[in-house]
Amino acid sequence: MSDAIVHIVDDDAAMRDSLAFLLAAAGMKAEAHESAMAFLKALPGLSASCVVTDVRMPEMSGIDLLGRLHAERPGLPVIVMTGHGDIALAVQAMKLGAVDFIEKPFDDTVLIAAVESALGKTRELGLRDAERAEIIARLEQLSPRERQVLDGLVGGKPNKVIAFDLDISPRTVEVYRANVMTKMQAASLSQLVRMAIAAGIVPG
Amino acid sequence: MGPLGQQKPMRSPASHALAYGATLACVALSLLVVLLIQPEIAGRPATLLFVPAVIVAAALGGALPGLIASGASVVGAAIAIARAGGFDTASTVDLIVLGAIGLASSWFGERLLRARADAAARTAEVTEQSAFLQSVLDTVPDAIMVIDDRGLLLTYSPAAKRLFGYDADEVLGRNVSMLMPSPYRDHHDAYIERYLKTGERRIIGIGRVVVGQRKDGTTFPMELAVAEMRAGSGRYFTGFVRDVTERQRTEARLHDLQTELIHVSRLTAMGEMASALAHELNQPLSAIANYLRGSRRLIDRGDADPGVLGGALDKAADQALRAGDIIHRLRDFVAKGEGEPLVERVGKLVEEATALALVGAKELGVSVRYALDPEADFVLADRVQIQQVLVNLIRNAVDAMEGTQRRVITIASAPAEGGFVEISVRDTGIGIPSEVAERLFQPFFTTKPSGMGVGLSICRTIVEAHGGRIAAEAAPGGGTIFRFTLRAAPSEVHHE
Numbered sequence: 001m002s003d004a005i006v007h008i009v010d011d012d013a014a015m016r017d018s019l020a021f022l023l024a025a026a027g028m029k030a031e032a033h034e035s036a037m038a039f040l041k042a043l044p045g046l047s048a049s050c051v052v053t054d055v056r057m058p059e060m061s062g063i064d065l066l067g068r069l070h071a072e073r074p075g076l077p078v079i080v081m082t083g084h085g086d087i088a089l090a091v092q093a094m095k096l097g098a099v100d101f102i103e104k105p106f107d108d109t110v111l112i113a114a115v116e117s118a119l120g121k122t123r124e125l126g127l128r129d130a131e132r133a134e135i136i137a138r139l140e141q142l143s144p145r146e147r148q149v150l151d152g153l154v155g156g157k158p159n160k161v162i163a164f165d166l167d168i169s170p171r172t173v174e175v176y177r178a179n180v181m182t183k184m185q186a187a188s189l190s191q192l193v194r195m196a197i198a199a200g201i202v203p204g
Numbered sequence: 205m206g207p208l209g210q211q212k213p214m215r216s217p218a219s220h221a222l223a224y225g226a227t228l229a230c231v232a233l234s235l236l237v238v239l240l241i242q243p244e245i246a247g248r249p250a251t252l253l254f255v256p257a258v259i260v261a262a263a264l265g266g267a268l269p270g271l272i273a274s275g276a277s278v279v280g281a282a283i284a285i286a287r288a289g290g291f292d293t294a295s296t297v298d299l300i301v302l303g304a305i306g307l308a309s310s311w312f313g314e315r316l317l318r319a320r321a322d323a324a325a326r327t328a329e330v331t332e333q334s335a336f337l338q339s340v341l342d343t344v345p346d347a348i349m350v351i352d353d354r355g356l357l358l359t360y361s362p363a364a365k366r367l368f369g370y371d372a373d374e375v376l377g378r379n380v381s382m383l384m385p386s387p388y389r390d391h392h393d394a395y396i397e398r399y400l401k402t403g404e405r406r407i408i409g410i411g412r413v414v415v416g417q418r419k420d421g422t423t424f425p426m427e428l429a430v431a432e433m434r435a436g437s438g439r440y441f442t443g444f445v446r447d448v449t450e451r452q453r454t455e456a457r458l459h460d461l462q463t464e465l466i467h468v469s470r471l472t473a474m475g476e477m478a479s480a481l482a483h484e485l486n487q488p489l490s491a492i493a494n495y496l497r498g499s500r501r502l503i504d505r506g507d508a509d510p511g512v513l514g515g516a517l518d519k520a521a522d523q524a525l526r527a528g529d530i531i532h533r534l535r536d537f538v539a540k541g542e543g544e545p546l547v548e549r550v551g552k553l554v555e556e557a558t559a560l561a562l563v564g565a566k567e568l569g570v571s572v573r574y575a576l577d578p579e580a581d582f583v584l585a586d587r588v589q590i591q592q593v594l595v596n597l598i599r600n601a602v603d604a605m606e607g608t609q610r611r612v613i614t615i616a617s618a619p620a621e622g623g624f625v626e627i628s629v630r631d632t633g634i635g636i637p638s639e640v641a642e643r644l645f646q647p648f649f650t651t652k653p654s655g656m657g658v659g660l661s662i663c664r665t666i667v668e669a670h671g672g673r674i675a676a677e678a679a680p681g682g683g684t685i686f687r688f689t690l691r692a693a694p695s696e697v698h699h700e
Contacts (some may be wrong), residue, residue, distance in 0.1 A: 012487045014523050018494035021516055025498035025505075056483070058569040083483040105490035108497035 004049035004119050008032045009039045009065065010081070011057045019052065019111075026112050036060035040068055050118045051078045052111075055089050063089070066096040077118035081106075087189070088156030094193050101190045110188070135195045138184050146183070149176040153189070154196040227269040228276065230257030235280035239287070251281040251298040258306045262313025270313045274306020347445040352438060355379045355396055359442075367426075367447055369419030380443070385417040400439070408432050408441070413448060424449050462665060467540055469662045470592050473599075474538055480564025485530055488523040495520035533560055537588060537595075545584045545670060547693040550617045550627060551576050553587060557594035558615065565602045568611060572598075575616035580625040583690040585670060590690065593663045593674075597629040597686045600659065604633025604684065624672065624689040632683040636676060644676055663688070 006028050010016040016032035023030040031046075033039035036053070037060055051069065055062035062080050069076055080093040080101040090101040100114045142150060145166070152162035152173075159177070163170040186192035234257045238250060254277035262270030281302055285295045341348055347364030351357055357380050360372045368375075368383055375382065381392040399408070407414075411429035418424065429444045474481075495516045502508045537560060558572055583590075598613060605611040610632045620626040636644065643649045647661040667674040672689035679685045 012491075014491040014519070014526070015487055015494075018491040018498070018516075018519065018523075021519075022494040022498035022501075025501040027505075056567040058567050061567060083486055104486045105493045108494065108501070 003047075004028065005047055006030045006115055006119075007039060007046070007048055007051045009036055009051065009053040009057075009062070011035055011054065015054065022108055022111070023115065026108070028115065036062070036065040036068075040065070040072070043072065048073065048076055050115055051076060052115065053078060053080060055080055055082050055086065055093065063093060063096060066093060066098055070097050079111075079114050079118055087153070087158065090190065091154060091156040091193055094190070094197055100194070114190075132198050135184075135199045138195075139199055139201075141183050142180060146176050146180050149173055150180045150184075150192075150196065151201065153177065153180070154193050154201060222264075224265065224269055224272070226264055227257070227261035227273040230260050231273050231276040231280060233257065234277065235284070238280065238284045251277075251284065251295070251302050254278075254281055254302055255305055255309075258302075259309045259313075262306075262309040262311075263316060265313070266317040267310045267314035270306065270310025274303060274310060277306060278303050345446075347443075349380065349383075349443045349445070350433075351380045351441050351443070353396065353400060353440070355381060355393055358440070364445065367418075367445060368416065374419075383416055385415055385423050388415065389417075396441075416445065416447075425452050462669065463540075466589060466592065466662055466666060469659070470588070471538055473592070473595065473659070474534065477563060477599075481530070481534060484563045485527055488527040488530075491523045492520045492527075495523070537591065539588065545586050545691075547582055548585045548587050548590070550581050550583055550625060553583075553585065553590055554594060554615050554617075554627070557591040558598060560591070561595040561598035562602070565599075568602065568606070570602055570605065570611045570613060573612060573614045575614060577616075577618050580617045580619045580692065582693040583625050584693045585690050586666075589666045590670070593666050593688065594627075594629070596659045596663050600686075601629055601631035601633065601684075604631050604635075606633075608633055619692065620689050623692050625692045626687055626689050628685050628687040630679050630683060630685040632679075635678055635682060636684050641676060645674070 006023055008016045008019045008023075008030055010019065010032070011034060013034070016034065020030040020032045033042065036057060039051075040060075051065075053062040053065055060068075066078055066080070069078060077099040078097070080090065080098045081104055082090050082093070082101055083104055086103075090103075093101055099118050102110055102114055139147075139150075148166055149162055152165065157165070159170045159173045163173045166173070180186075181192060184192055184195060186195060231254065234254045238253055258270060258273045258277055261273035278299060281299055285291055285299070288295075341359070341361045344361065345363055347367045348359065348361040349357055349364055350359035356377055357375050358377075360370075360375050365371060370383075379393070381389045384392065395406075398404070399406070407428065408430045409432075411427065413425055414428050415423050416426040425448050427446045427448050431442045431444075433440045433442060499508075499513050499516045499520075502513060533556060554574065554576065562570065562572070594615075598615075601613045602611075605613075612632050614628075614630040616628045616630070618626050618628075645660050645664040649661075664674050667688045667690075671691055674686065674688035676684055676686050
């Protein structure tokens with residue numbers, strides 16, 4: 001893993017500097033870029049193993065960058081950083097092929113696990129069929145209500161909106177949401193969204 | 205006299221009859237005396253005996269009775285002369301003299317009557333006018349007082365009595381300064397003296413709110429207007445006084461409510477910006493977590509270079525301060541701050557407001573340009589309220605440019621007429637349709653799907669409370685310019 005280079009794209013100087021520092025402390029090589037444009041410009045001469053990008057940036061957003069990378073470097077894993085509560089944006093990023101999204105501020109272990117997992121995926125793309133079958137099997141264990149909550153979640157809706165749509169209380173939604181996470185064996189919302197995409201609930 | 209002459213006092217028909225009766229009686233009496241007694245003067249009948257009758261008739265009845273009496277006297281005298289022995293030159297002259305005296309008396313009598321009637325009319329008029337004035341004085345709700353050039357009270361209206369609590373006889377002839385508290389009480393004579401000397405008007409014809417003191421010692425705000433009057437050799441001053449306690453109370457209440465409204469709308473604006481602000485706070489917080497967790501990892505690995513660690517810790521601290529700045533700005537903005545306007549620098553107001561307004565707008569690629577005139581840097585402003593106006597205008601500008609390619613906000617300041625500074629916020633957005641422009645500053649008017657329509661109306665409230673004006677116009681080359689004015693502050697007042 002020592003020759004793998006993680007590229008950080010964030011317009012906030014402190015964010016990209018601190019991320020580079022954290023990744024270096026975790027024994028990874030990291031390069032920081034101040035904008036999506038700058039990164040794309042430098043890309044042809046770069047050795048890239050993984051990209052960690054912010055979503056909200058001037059000129060070109062993280063979502064636009066995803067599209068461009070998909071065309072120029074297919075298979076290059078991209079991890080998207082979103083603000084808290086930007087689930088809609090996260091789902092959109094996942095649909096566009098982001099391997100993961102993490103919500104700021106994040107625990108270092110979450111980021112490093114995501115990066116390591118992404119670096120692993122540089123070699124083996126996508127989920128295996130066996131995994132997909134396993135996910136679909138888990139989906140079938142969900143009650144109709146739990147399934148509705150799942151649909152709402154991966155649709156990027158906040159709990160309150162889901163509660164309103166289903167005519168139940170937000171607290172009940174939280175209970176269903178916890179059940180969904182348990183039954184799907186998802187450790188995080190991003191994992192849940194990824195599974196949903198793999199299973200075809202959300203067109204990937 | 206015709207019906208149009210009704211305004212002139214007329215002699216009544218009874219007094220007419222009396223005058224004519226008296227005339228004829230006098231003439232008849234004179235004739236009787238002349239015929240019976242046959243007095244003679246220089247050998248001729250005493251025609252002059254008719255003169256008193258003529259004069260009495262003219263004096264009592266005026267022209268007509270006088271003339272009738274004259275005619276009758278001439279006829280009577282002629283009869284007397286005929287009976288006494290016929291006409292000669294002397295008696296003819298007597299007749300002519302009698303006739304002339306009759307004519308003259310009639311004329312004077314008429315003049316006299318008319319003068320008497322005029323004098324009576326004028327007296328009635330004056331009485332009427334003075335009663336009218338008195339009734340005005342008594343009923344006007346404002347207290348009215350007249351003083352002479354020594355400040356002594358000459359007139360004191362019933363309203364003044366109600367206002368100050370003194371009876372008229374307690375104050376008339378005394379110095380008006382007894383109706384004001386110290387220190388004005390001690391200076392009032394000097395005020396009058398100065399005015400009489402210099403003619404410099406500080407209150408006469410201008411009017412202002414001053415403090416009055418009642419008999420019981422309590423003071424109250426009163427609006428005082430003073431008029432000057434010269435009559436004869438003296439100068440007099442009339443003061444009109446109105447108690448404005450209630451009005452000031454109402455104004456204070458209105459001001460409180462307005463401040464409250466402005467504050468609430470600021471909170472609302474912050475509420476709308478809450479998620480953007482949370483995002484803004486997330487940046488430094490995430491960076492802090494990264495630096496600290498990274499440092500922890502270095503320490504755990506055992507290759508912690510103190511220089512590297514120290515650098516990371518410093519950067520973490522810097523980010524903590526950055527987060528603190530954001531919160532500080534936010535706290536200032538939502539604070540109630542209802543202080544008096546202070547001298548503020550336009551540059552600083554604009555800079556801070558821009559930082560706050562552009563939170564969450566960075567991904568829109570909006571660039572801000574400043575064209576601030578250093579000559580127009582000092583204004584009198586309630587900092588937070590003017591920043592509220594700026595935040596509102598800048599956020600509107602950002603919204604207006606959502607659909608356009610070029611996104612530039614230009615914030616400018618310049619000196620304006622009448623001791624004002626004009627601050628303008630210009631965008632390159634879609635502009636304002638004319639039918640919208642008219643209603644722009646009305647409350648509850650909005651073009652935004654989620655807007656309440658109070659933003660610009662609050663801006664206007666704030667700017668006008670500062671004595672300025674706010675307006676919008678189409679910018680040349682597209683977009684909109686919002687301009688507002690604030691009172692300029694002299695730069696030497698500024699302490700920094």
